[in-house]
Amino acid sequence: MVAFLCNWCSYAGADLAGTSRIQYPPNVRIVRVPCSGRVDPLLILKCLQQGADGVLVSGCHPGDCHYMAGNYLARRKFALLADLLDFFGIEKGRVQFSWVSAAEGEKFADVVKRVTESVRTLGRPTRLVKERQR
Amino acid sequence: MLARESLRPTSQVAEDLREIARGLLETGDVDVFIGYEEGSLPLRTTPAFVTRADDVSRLVWGHACENNLAVYLPKFEGKVGVVLKGCDARTLVNLIVEKQVRRDRVKIVGVPCGGVIDRRKLAARLAAAAGGGRTARAASETEDGVILARGDGFEATVPVEEVLSPSCTTCTHPVPVVYDFLAGDERWARQVCPKEQAYDDVDAFMGRGADERFTHFSKEIERCIECFACRQACPLCYCPECFVDRETPRWVGRWRDLSDRMVFHLGRALHTAGRCVDCGACRRACPAGIDLRLLTRRMERDALEFFGYESGADLEAVPLLATYRRDDPDDFIL
Ligand code: SF4
Ligand code: SF4
Ligand code: SF4
Numbered sequence: 001m002v003a004f005l006c007n008w009c010s011y012a013g014a015d016l017a018g019t020s021r022i023q024y025p026p027n028v029r030i031v032r033v034p035c036s037g038r039v040d041p042l043l044i045l046k047c048l049q050q051g052a053d054g055v056l057v058s059g060c061h062p063g064d065c066h067y068m069a070g071n072y073l074a075r076r077k078f079a080l081l082a083d084l085l086d087f088f089g090i091e092k093g094r095v096q097f098s099w100v101s102a103a104e105g106e107k108f109a110d111v112v113k114r115v116t117e118s119v120r121t122l123g124r125p126t127r128l129v130k131e132r133q134r
Numbered sequence: 135m136l137a138r139e140s141l142r143p144t145s146q147v148a149e150d151l152r153e154i155a156r157g158l159l160e161t162g163d164v165d166v167f168i169g170y171e172e173g174s175l176p177l178r179t180t181p182a183f184v185t186r187a188d189d190v191s192r193l194v195w196g197h198a199c200e201n202n203l204a205v206y207l208p209k210f211e212g213k214v215g216v217v218l219k220g221c222d223a224r225t226l227v228n229l230i231v232e233k234q235v236r237r238d239r240v241k242i243v244g245v246p247c248g249g250v251i252d253r254r255k256l257a258a259r260l261a262a263a264a265g266g267g268r269t270a271r272a273a274s275e276t277e278d279g280v281i282l283a284r285g286d287g288f289e290a291t292v293p294v295e296e297v298l299s300p301s302c303t304t305c306t307h308p309v310p311v312v313y314d315f316l317a318g319d320e321r322w323a324r325q326v327c328p329k330e331q332a333y334d335d336v337d338a339f340m341g342r343g344a345d346e347r348f349t350h351f352s353k354e355i356e357r358c359i360e361c362f363a364c365r366q367a368c369p370l371c372y373c374p375e376c377f378v379d380r381e382t383p384r385w386v387g388r389w390r391d392l393s394d395r396m397v398f399h400l401g402r403a404l405h406t407a408g409r410c411v412d413c414g415a416c417r418r419a420c421p422a423g424i425d426l427r428l429l430t431r432r433m434e435r436d437a438l439e440f441f442g443y444e445s446g447a448d449l450e451a452v453p454l455l456a457t458y459r460r461d462d463p464d465d466f467i468l
Contacts, residue, residue, distance in 0.1 A: 041401070041404050042385050062464070063460075075467070076462055077404075080407050081404060082466050083432070083436050084429065084433065086344070087340060087347065087429070089344045098468035099468075128397070131393070
């Protein structure tokens with residue numbers, strides 16, 4: 001799975017989970033981004049095309065964005081993306097979103113657990129995956 | 135006898151259009167007037183760019199005036215007059231709020247719209263009426279919205295209402311929301327589809343299972359030849375460099391992989407979210423006859439349902455994705 005984590009909150013949250021030695025599934029590859037608002041839906045679609053089992057995007061809680069409103073703007077975009085993918089017939093749960101602060105190492109571990117479990121029940125993806133990646 | 139209100143005097147609208155265009159060109163209020171003129175095939179029109187008052191007689195009006203002429207506006211430097219139907223005017227509102235067109239550079243000639251013909255539906259109706267592989271050689275429309283077609287040994291009449299473009303059957307704004315001049319009469323606009331019903335078919339489609347939905351989209355998108363005519367026809371696709379043309383990174387591959395074509399369709403839908411007004415220009419431009427409305431209308435519906443945002447309705451609006459509210463939907467986030 002690919003996890004896009006914002007530099008200021010969720011990435012620091014993941015770091016805290018690490019330094020606090022909190023165990024979580026090793027199934028995520030983390031991509032650090034400046035802000036959840038930076039995550040273009042096309043990046044998410046690209047991950048699915050390349051055969052990622054799931055994609056997680058995580059940013060600062062509403063009100064906590066380092067750039068004031070990046071996560072609020074991202075939230076609108078992701079609400080539309082999540083519904084569009086569902087409407088298109090991509091299994092719900094392949095792409096998930098969370099708010100995790102720099103102080104929430106526990107929550108980060110918990111989110112990764114939950115996402116990993118739900119993606120596991122979905123099994124290997126086929127929809128939107130490029131032919132040569134199957 | 136038809137009641138007066140149900141008549142759609144298309145020739146009266148054309149006369150109004152010519153008068154308005156003549157006035158605008160004579161006074162120098164516009165450098166060019168964009169409207170419709172007869173195409174080379176029956177019941178087809180083509181965009182007309184009129185620069186001399188003496189040429190306004192070229193302008194026509196009817197149910198075959200299908201192009202969304204707002205598509206030309208971001209490209210023009212000078213002062214432009216333009217004929218816009220209800221949906222077209224809403225795309226212009228979006229171009230203005232997105233700061234692609236200056237309101238004071240455009241003279242909007244709105245037409246209360248009676249709907250446009252879906253060529254594929256009409257062709258199917260005429261083929262059935264003609265039978266035996268015969269085709270219509272001539273076709274015209276009457277003032278009260280009936281298409282008359284003739285071919286070798288047959289004649290057919292088809293009410294426009296039965297071959298309307300699907301966008302028109304769910305049209306919520308047949309009368310332009312903004313205009314400087316109105317050609318014709320508001321009473322000649324087609325009936326308004328109530329907003330609560332406009333997305334019934336989209337909701338019904340969502341009611342099918344995910345597998346069935348995915349299969350539907352796969353079958354549709356499989357026919358896409360990546361010609362991007364849908365993008366060219368859309369007034370809102372004005373980006374100097376479209377994501378499908380980007381090389382680094384390459385978002386949409388060129389190997390005719392269905393997955394790439396799906397990314398194009400999903401990306402297109404997302405890029406029109408909160409902007410598309412379902413004018414239907416993309417669908418009409420598609421040579422493969424792909425049902426392009428389903429995804430874009432889902433986004434239209436979501437904009438309304440999630441954010442209470444109606445695209446192209448308000449010149450003072452801030453674009454949907456350029457703003458936010460603290461209480462926007464949050465329940466999908468862990
Ligand atoms: S969608 Fe409405 S305004 Fe647009 S062509 Fe159809 S009836 Fe006219
Ligand atoms: S996406 Fe299609 S229906 Fe929507 S505004 Fe563009 S051309 Fe019109
Ligand atoms: S116009 Fe039709 S065939 Fe061409 S790119 Fe668009 S959807 Fe594909």
